[in-house]
Amino acid sequence: MNIKKLNLKNYKNIFIYGFGLSGKWFADNSDKKIKFFIDTDEKKSGRSHNGIQVLSINEAKKIISKQDLIIVSPVDIQDVEPVLKREFKEINWLALGVFLDGNDTKESKNYSNENLNFIQYSLNALEKCHKAYINKDKLFLRSVDIVISERCSLKCKDCSNLMQYYLRPKNFSYEQIKKEFNQLTENINHIFEVRLIGGEPFMNKEIYEIIDFFLINTKISKIVVYTNGTIPLKDERLKNYNKSKLVFTITDYGNLSKNTDKVYDALINNNVPTRLHPPENWTDSGVIQDFKRTEVEMKELFNICCGKNLLTSMNGKLYRCPFAANAESLKGIPTDEKNSVPINSSPEMIEKYTRDIEFIPACNYCKGRSFDAAEIVPAIQTTKPIDYKKYD
Ligand code: SF4
Numbered sequence: 001m002n003i004k005k006l007n008l009k010n011y012k013n014i015f016i017y018g019f020g021l022s023g024k025w026f027a028d029n030s031d032k033k034i035k036f037f038i039d040t041d042e043k044k045s046g047r048s049h050n051g052i053q054v055l056s057i058n059e060a061k062k063i064i065s066k067q068d069l070i071i072v073s074p075v076d077i078q079d080v081e082p083v084l085k086r087e088f089k090e091i092n093w094l095a096l097g098v099f100l101d102g103n104d105t106k107e108s109k110n111y112s113n114e115n116l117n118f119i120q121y122s123l124n125a126l127e128k129c130h131k132a133y134i135n136k137d138k139l140f141l142r143s144v145d146i147v148i149s150e151r152c153s154l155k156c157k158d159c160s161n162l163m164q165y166y167l168r169p170k171n172f173s174y175e176q177i178k179k180e181f182n183q184l185t186e187n188i189n190h191i192f193e194v195r196l197i198g199g200e201p202f203m204n205k206e207i208y209e210i211i212d213f214f215l216i217n218t219k220i221s222k223i224v225v226y227t228n229g230t231i232p233l234k235d236e237r238l239k240n241y242n243k244s245k246l247v248f249t250i251t252d253y254g255n256l257s258k259n260t261d262k263v264y265d266a267l268i269n270n271n272v273p274t275r276l277h278p279p280e281n282w283t284d285s286g287v288i289q290d291f292k293r294t295e296v297e298m299k300e301l302f303n304i305c306c307g308k309n310l311l312t313s314m315n316g317k318l319y320r321c322p323f324a325a326n327a328e329s330l331k332g333i334p335t336d337e338k339n340s341v342p343i344n345s346s347p348e349m350i351e352k353y354t355r356d357i358e359f360i361p362a363c364n365y366c367k368g369r370s371f372d373a374a375e376i377v378p379a380i381q382t383t384k385p386i387d388y389k390k391y392d
């Protein structure tokens with residue numbers, strides 16, 4: 001596989017930052033042997049891919065030298081650069097996405113078990129995001145989550161999107177979604193990925209019109225629909241979709257859903273790229289509580305939070321994460337204009353909010369989503385909405 005202009009000959013050892021799909025793909029296809037992976041998530045330390053081991057930051061710092069090179073593979077390069085500057089001051093690094101050029105994974109090696117469509121999808125996102133970041137394109141967003149429903153067909157008591165608290169959940173209308181997204185993209189050049197989320201997006205009867213709207217929108221590259229696989233899909237609508245732009249991810253909740261196979265088969269039979277996976281990496285992050293944190297503590301929590309770049313559009317505002325969006329919608333936290341920016345904000349305001357802030361007031365009420373948080377048993381159901389303190 002030819003990764004254009006990436007010359008590794010002059011470096012002694014190559015390290016890949018990020019033990020994800022793109023990093024593994026690069027390890028499989030690099031002309032030069034990779035020495036180690038490095039990952040911020042200490043739980044991954046000691047794992048390996050095709051004989052290449054993962055080191056934690058501290059382990060890597062002990063052995064890396066000035067003659068070595070770090071290849072950055074996570075899409076969220078804005079979070080990686082400060083770590084490199086702090087922890088690997090004198091080590092050269094390069095952003096992998098800058099060297100990609102619409103790579104066709106069909107010709108490449110793949111020693112991970114992941115579907116080639118998803119590897120290609122990840123590489124496309126990586127290329128767009130790294131190039132936009134390095135070229136300082138202020139008007140590019142990697143992804144925006146669009147909440148189209150507060151309703152869910154399941155009631156997971158630890159839902160990180162806080163569905164377990166809604167007493168009277170509502171759907172958002174096609175007209176409202178369209179109006180707000182048009183307002184947002186008046187000031188944005190391009191969004192790589194729009195993710196339709198809920199609750200369960202198919203609780204919203206207008207979902208097919210909403211998908212149609214995003215499929216023909218030229219300001220976005222991909223639409224990802226997140227579903228729990230409980231609601232059968234309309235085959236006649238799937239047939240007509242532009243498959244190069246649409247992706248589904250289905251969480252397989254086992255006995256909680258009778259329809260998972262039906263939903264998966266409908267998508268595969270209509271050639272829609274689909275990832276079916278078990279509930280993954282659940283942590284105790286579905287809690288709303290006044291933790292009485294100082295500003296320094298909120299900054300620390302925000303810094304290690306892996307949810308802080310899940311930009312979320314809800315109720316005419318753009319938030320840093322679904323927690324803040326839903327907690328405000330529930331009135332489970334005091335309304336604070338610093339939690340979000342209006343959806344029709346200027347490019348400068350959106351840039352500042354999405355790249356330059358150190359925390360949001362909602363972080364005081366959230367347990368955070370750090371990589372090293374302990375995992376919990378996923379998808380335990382609650383029979384009725386959970387009580388919480390309301391701020392009016
Ligand atoms: S985690 Fe459970 S309650 Fe939350 S959106 Fe997913 S299926 Fe629904």
Ligand code: SF4
Nearest residue numbers: 305307321363366368
């Ligand atoms: S409120 Fe703060 S800590 Fe919680 S998920 Fe959002 S950014 Fe992370």
